Amino acid sequence: MHLFRRGNLKAVIFINGAAFLSTLSLSEICERIPAIVWTTDEAGSTIYGNSRFRAYFGLDGQGTEGLNALHPDDAITLPVKIRNARREGLDLIADVRLRRMSGEYCWFALSSSPWGDGAAIEYCWVAVKRNKRADANFVQRVADSWQASHLIHSETEILEMVARGTATAEVFDKVCRLVEELIDDCFCCILELSLDRRHFRFGAAPRLPGGFKDAFDRSEVAAGLGPCGLAATSRRPVEVLDSASDALAGTAEGRLMLLNGFNVCQANPILSPYGNTAGVFTIYRQRHAAFSLFEQQVVDRAINIISISIDRTRHEEALVRRETQVRRSQAQLVAAQRISSTGSFTFDIRNNEYMCSEELYRIFDIDPSLEPDIYDLRKRVYRDDLAKFDAELQRALSGQSIDVTFRIMTSHASLKFLRGLAQVSYHVGDNPVLVGTVQDITDFKNAQEALQRGEEALIRAREDLAYVSRVMTISALTASIAHEVSQPLAGILTNANACLRLLALSPPNIEAVSETARRTIRDTLRATEVIKRLRGMFARQPSTMEHTDLNELAREVIVLCARDLHQKSISVIAHLETKPLQVMGDRVQLQQVILNMLLNARDAMGDIEIQPRSLTVSTHLDTEDSAVLSITDVGIGFPLEDADRMFEAFFTTKQDGMGIGLAISRSIIENHGGIMWAEPNDGPGATVSFSIPLRRSPQ
Known part of the structure; x- marks a missing residue:
């Protein structure tokens, strides 16, 4: 029986799926229903209760029992079911235990329907008592059924969070709270390992004191740290049943356990798909109790979810790093090409498909949005270099490597010197792909020409300086030079006078004249040689x-x-x-x-x-x-x-x-x-x- 809606004069009642319209008042209908019926506000305070409600809880009038009389275990689970039903827009149906006036708990099938305008929500509760012969097996089946359903529902919800890319810390927190909700005396902690697996990164521990985070976050992964460090290094579960044992007492983790009253610890390594330790899921407990089959299933599912979340996070981090590296590499390539004035290209020869860098278009002074091809680039080649460019282009199209220097004329009528290098670097199927670069070497050429002009000017200056030095040096020898020239000239003059005297004799002494003439010729040659050497040293002539x-x-x-x-x-x-x-x-x-x-x-x-x-x-x-x-x-x-x-x-x-x-x-x-x-x-x-x-x- 399910009360759906109330009204002043009539109400609609669903019994076994059939709807009945009644002209009775709501209170009259509630009195005739063979069940405990009461209404509450959103905070849980009782507004109305029928006679069976008052009789069961021993109240004379409108009391405050009902949900306040829930069994302690049901008081934990029922709010979760209420929130889930409210979120999904469904009526609540649950099995709960209510305490009667004598203190005895009895099982009831509880159903509830909300109504209201959104500002004030009220609930109508209908509790039908279960058969008194229901035994402990029934109770356990009810509990197990809810827990299994809650586990599957929560697991699905957390996996959806992982799929949506929810922050890892939020996912870890949700996993810890789920395990703590389903396992008694359970305090969870999730530690993630750094990418180099050398340090812990704190993940979540919603119920643990802050000292655990301080002890683990950024600490070195080592067996001496305690169960967590040992589980991470050995890649095997580590269980400690006595925190006061000698093996644990000296570790940071052991001291924290003793300080906070934890006697039992179970550290489970989280393994990556490659078999490496990605993290550690640790459960701290105050007393030892073996996990039931369901509780172990909860732990295993939690470990699986944590592994999926860490793997997803690491793949995203790796993807971000690769994307960052690609962007950085592209930026470096663009910057390097701009700094070195070098453009690059790839050219699929047979399919006539090409790809050019931004710098190549800038060098050729061509708008890349026009999608030019190799022949558009050819139009820029200087007319005197066209034959050489075409010959090298044909060699490139035939798959040969090329190294050519040529000139182009830009749209501003300026001349550029370019050097092109290309070779077949790989094949796409059977198609050879030509990869090459074109470098603007105009500045280099201009500098080379300027250097050559400077070297030529330096050579001329050096020659001029050498000439000045030579003139100054020879000037210092003016007296010696004059002596070297004056001696043969004096001899020539003496010989000439002697010839005249010998010729004036009667008869002339021809033999003596001849000898004097020979001496004259000798002195003349001597003077001529001196003058020749001096002229050679004074002359400005190339080497x-x-x-x-x-x-x-x-x-x-x-x-x-x-x-x-x-x-x-x-x-x-x-x-x-x-x-x-x-x-x-x-x-x-x-x-x-x-x-x-x-x-x-x-x-x-x-x-x-x-x-x-x-x-x-x-x-x-x-x-x-x-x-x-x-x-x-x-x-x-x-x-x-x-x-x-x-x-x-x-x-x-x-x-x-x-x-x-x-x-x-x-x-x-x-x-x-x-x-x-x-x-x-x-x-x-x-x-x-x-x-x-x-x-x-x-x-």
Whole structure:
């Protein structure tokens, strides 16, 4: 019998599924129903009760019994059933135990229907007493039936939360509360392991003190932590029946159990699909009691739900990490291509399908929304490079690797230098896919050209500086040069006068005239040679590499400087190799180096008074492939630490020196493939030397 709705004059009653319309008042109908009937407000306070209600609970008038007389176990489960029925919009039907006036509990089939306008809800309760012969088996079956139904319903609800992506902490909390609801004396804790399985992450423990979270969260996973650590490391359930045991008393978990009155602990590892420990589900109890079959089923289902939730969470975290990595990689690729001005492309040759990066379109100055193809890119190629581009394109279309440099003309009529690289990297089925890059090397080309222009300007400047140095050096030898020229000129004048006198004799002395004429020719050639050498050293002409004898170059420079050195009381000692030292070099430049070395040696001995002034010019074979020329003086010398600085530009020890002579000389020697160095002597003075390769004989 089920009371559906009330009214002032009539009511609709459902009996065994059939509806009956009655003109009796609601109270009259309730008095005629063979059951306990009462109404309550939403808070559970009794509003009305029929005579059977008053008789059962021993009340004279309207009392406050009814739901307040529920058995303690039913008082826990009935509110859950009420909420579920309310949420699903259904009437409540349940088996409960009500305490009668004598204190005895009897079983009743309880049904309830709500009504109201939403602001104030009232309930009508109908309780039909069960057969008194119902035994304990019936009671257990009723309880088991509700618990099983509640477990399945809650499990479905939690799995739906997992499927919707509900936060893991909320899912864990729901699982813990369900287990605690269905198993007596049960306090649950869920710990999740970090991805590297080295630390615990606290999941949920709704009824445990906060000290458990402080002890476990971010703690290292180790067997010494207690049952949870042992279960995580061994991947096997760990059960402790006495928290005061020696094995547990010294652990953080054991101390917490003793402090909070827990004597029993069961730690269950949560395994991932790959067999690794993903977490631990722990149940703490105050006393030991073996789990019933149903309770063990509750624990197993909870472990399964936790495993599903953790696995789903980790897959989502892994997916987020992969997506983040992909986005980061894409951003890095775009940034790297923009920084390096390099675009990339893939081209399915047979299907004529291609994909280009954003940077490639930017390099070619083409709008990517127009979906251009390879031939649209070809239109940008500079006309003088079209033939080369087409040839390389055909090689690429035939599956060959290419490396080509070409130019394009942008929409702004500016010229770009590009370098294209491509090769067949993989196949889609039988179709070869060409993968390549195009780099904008315009800045590199411009810098290269600027560098080349700078190097050319540097060479010209170096040549100009060398010329100035040569002029200054030769200017210092003006007196010697004048002497070298004046001597043959004086001889020519003397010989000419002698010829005139000999010709004036009667008869003329023809034989003496002839000899005088020959001496005149000799002096003329001598003067001509001096002037020729001077013109060569003064001339601004490009380097001319030729075969020349290093010994001969040394003798010519010594002759050129002889008068100047003699005037300064400097004797010259020549120790030259007995056989010619044929080298490949510029004659004038090498003479300039030797001349500069001689003058530096001369100046280094300018203030020497206590010992004879002398310098030694020597040549010798260093190896089979090189010859060495050295000039040694007995002058003031220099500190060993200045040996390398001697060849730096503008470094000088002279008051009126420019410091460019040795720097230019080293540059000339290095351009000839040689090296130049200076070193102080064991005694007074210093030695400056250079080594250059010998001319190689033809094989």
